Amino acid sequence: MAGAFKAPIVAALAVAPRHVELVIEHPELSMAAPGQFAHILTPGMLRRPVSFSRIDPQRGRAGLLVQVVGQGTAWLAERSPGEWLDVLAPLGRGFQAPDPARPWILVGGGVGIPPLYSAWERWGPQHRAPACAILGAREADGILMAGDFQGAGLLPVLATEDGSAGRRGTVVGPLEEWLARYPEAQVMACGPNGMLAQVSRVAAGATGPVQLAMEQRMGCGIGACLACVVPATPVGPEGPRYRRVCTDGPVFFREELAWSWI
Amino acid sequence: MAGAFKAPIVAALAVAPRHVELVIEHPELSMAAPGQFAHILTPGMLRRPVSFSRIDPQRGRAGLLVQVVGQGTAWLAERSPGEWLDVLAPLGRGFQAPDPARPWILVGGGVGIPPLYSAWERWGPQHRAPACAILGAREADGILMAGDFQGAGLLPVLATEDGSAGRRGTVVGPLEEWLARYPEAQVMACGPNGMLAQVSRVAAGATGPVQLAMEQRMGCGIGACLACVVPATPVGPEGPRYRRVCTDGPVFFREELAWSWI
């Protein structure tokens, strides 16, 4: 279930240059799951989808970690505690809970990191098998929530393209190493399409489920307009089937996506 | 000459319910004349024309008395001292200076009163012949600047349709009486079209010049777009000639206007 409501901002923190984390509060947010999102009213013609970066079901609180890329996110970044956000939430199909007995690899790039942190926050405590979070970005500033992971007991592996934090390169190197070690691992990933395509390719041989959280420009956010589609399987002679990120996703299993069309 | 500039608001006063007077300051405003206007940037697609309610050439200050009727004027009414207005000013043809030796009747209705006050403020001190200001409105709240007139030495005659201030009725009654007494009087008027039409009719027999300040929806405000026209003489077989309020006016002599078409 989801609702349309106004939620007060209870905290707002500049977490990195051009990145802000807002925490909002509302009873409906108790139902939020990792990988789901809020569709937020901003001054533009359309709402803006933002994933939950953390979820506190007891207090009905959820975090929204926003990177400023345009007008809507700039407006969000200027909001202060005490102001209210008009949201539709929680929306979408989140991550399927991991098998606590199976190795677990979380792969996040840039603003793809927050939904993975919410997954770790939710399921990490019960997890019994090895786990690892691989966080990537172009440069150190883009690595988000590394401290949160650490605080929640998981020291993340970092990779930056310019080498300014962690290993130089993309998340692919560490991912390949982990998969070599734990071929039965389950994978959850979120980040730019290029990164997800690589994750999908590298994890093709893995035996565990591979879940990828996708982005697409959205209209309604609730499944009515068919704006937010991504190419999905099966691919027929005329092309792929299109599925909705807002309700069929944002989280898809890798087999569901038609990567050659994305 | 006129300019495009940003001018700070140096005073903002709620002068009546839903009426605010802003005073702005800029050297160009020293050139402003009674009957001229400023074309003011507001959030809408077009600027908003507002007459000067008072002009202080020494300090380069001008007043803008605004009635809230829609979005643009509501925005103006919310402005505070220290904020800046983006204006094109001073614009248009103002009142021709009155003959100081000839009786002078000022007739104003509602937000048509401010430009008449600026005329009195400018030319009243030198005026030697009898003068009178007739201010009308639907109800007492709509009578603007009566105190300013009084402070500047002219006790205005008031007329309200509901009788809540001054005489019950329109400005026409007092105007007829004054014109009967001073048929050679010169008249300046500003107000709703209905009122101006009556003034024009009543003053048809007067020998002095009758000047009427008109309103019309404007585009550019500076004569380029031909949006702001009013029907003017000569009226040909196919209709009137159209003249621009923003540059041919706002002030017209009554003979210039084609009242049967307005």
Next chain:
Amino acid sequence: MDLSVRLPRGLTLKNPIIAASGTFGFGPEYARFVQVNRLGGISVKGISPEPWRGNPPPRVWETPSGLLNSIGLQNPGLTTFLEEDAPFLRTLDTVVIANIIGHTVEEYRTVAAGLQNEPAIHAFEVNISCPNIKAGGITFGHDPDAAYHVMRAVRSVTDKPVMVKVSPNMADPWTVAEAVVEGGADMISAINTVIGLAIDLKRRRPALGGTTGGLSGPAIKPIALRVVWEIAQRVSVPVIGMGGIQSAEDVLEFLMAGARAVMVGTITFQFPQRMEEIIDRLPLVLAHYGFRSLEEAVGAAWTSRTADGAEGGE
């Protein structure tokens, strides 16, 4: 104030606010946020005989006060609609309009025939104004003759009320309206989206996967009002107006231009509850502008002079 609207063939709306096709799915999607039964009706997403996959993403792009979309009429097709979507629609206590699409006259007939006995469907909206659909190189929606034949084909298989949705992308949209009325249309709905395009500067290509798209939202309201104004004064059947409606005042503009009811689309994405708010405020707004009934407002801005499409504009 009684807001109900009587339309041809016994169709009655509780109120004149209908959810526009393509912006309200097949009904259940918004049911979590909207009391669907409070609406005057809903027009479902366009239905074709077979499934259509639609256009590649991106499918939406924001423009000043507007929205460009190129969904490409993705839909599951008639059979799946009947199996999966119709059951929910049958539970609704409001008017359900099937928006129907096809590549050929025959396809329109097939969908109408296939839905003629479906109790969930109370009326048809024949969408001939989608630039995706071509007949002899000209879209049905821009060719009065082709439009006439589509309407005849639909009429031949159904006695349900039928409205035809016309395109704003022409100088004389009334020619199509007149043709479909001749062909048996009971109503006209106007307008569909305006053809538009945006460029994605970063990607150096058209912003939409489908290249061009349809412009909707407040930006097109004046375009829609002009089409409604001109058609409503020329045809004798009711006109359902739409395009950029955001408020009860906007609804009143459409009524005064000649519409009997309206559809509301794009604004729902921002404000899912806006249609209900409009229904709540409409009586107040009508009264504020001096109308004692909804009917009184219909065409209230018509002047004695007939619109001849020749005025204004530079």
Next chain:
Amino acid sequence: MDLSVRLPRGLTLKNPIIAASGTFGFGPEYARFVQVNRLGGISVKGISPEPWRGNPPPRVWETPSGLLNSIGLQNPGLTTFLEEDAPFLRTLDTVVIANIIGHTVEEYRTVAAGLQNEPAIHAFEVNISCPNIKAGGITFGHDPDAAYHVMRAVRSVTDKPVMVKVSPNMADPWTVAEAVVEGGADMISAINTVIGLAIDLKRRRPALGGTTGGLSGPAIKPIALRVVWEIAQRVSVPVIGMGGIQSAEDVLEFLMAGARAVMVGTITFQFPQRMEEIIDRLPLVLAHYGFRSLEEAVGAAWTSRTADGAEGGE
């Protein structure tokens, strides 16, 4: 960065920013606020053989991100233009384009002939897209044949560069563009305003004195881009784009859609200095998006697939 633009018949613009016809008077009005000689050019208000009185007021009305106008092409006529307005234009050091209008083919010819020897005028913009002008019940602008004949008539009396301004109020605007190129047009300018209407709720009548009007401003930018995109890929002559331009980024969208230069209209009412700001920022914006020259940006968003007017829209 060199912003100059070479156009047919030796016409060269300093930069691609031209003031749009009807929004910049005859030149002197904005000269107090704008350094007119910094502009790439100006297109003056439409000129007819005899004076036109124009439409009754109100003549403008605001809409969401747009402006409706029904000026009705008021102008002093050819003779008065030559006597009173041309002398100022002769003093300008920028390209001056005469926008010409008529009720008949003959009237267009008369204006062009009358201005052929006027040194103030460097080029013509033939305005066939004003819905006021009718030929056999159809406006010239919506009838490729009529448009062809207007262009032929103008061509027969002038060797100055001529552009024809096309209407967006049709599904296939390129048919008119192709016809006038056939008739000898050196360039196409696009778009004129979109037909629209607004209702004044208080007065219970159309808001504009001319009933319908022309919609301009940011609201129509996607409509304009679509027309430019489709025409520029079909005709070999340069296209001058316009419609809703507010910023250097908007200019780049038009260039990438295929325009060689642009005109800027409605935004000037709000921001008289905006055209100069755009000229200042354009090199930075071009560089920001990776273009080393203005030329490189022209048509940069064209894909291999030809626009066929068939994509997108619902």
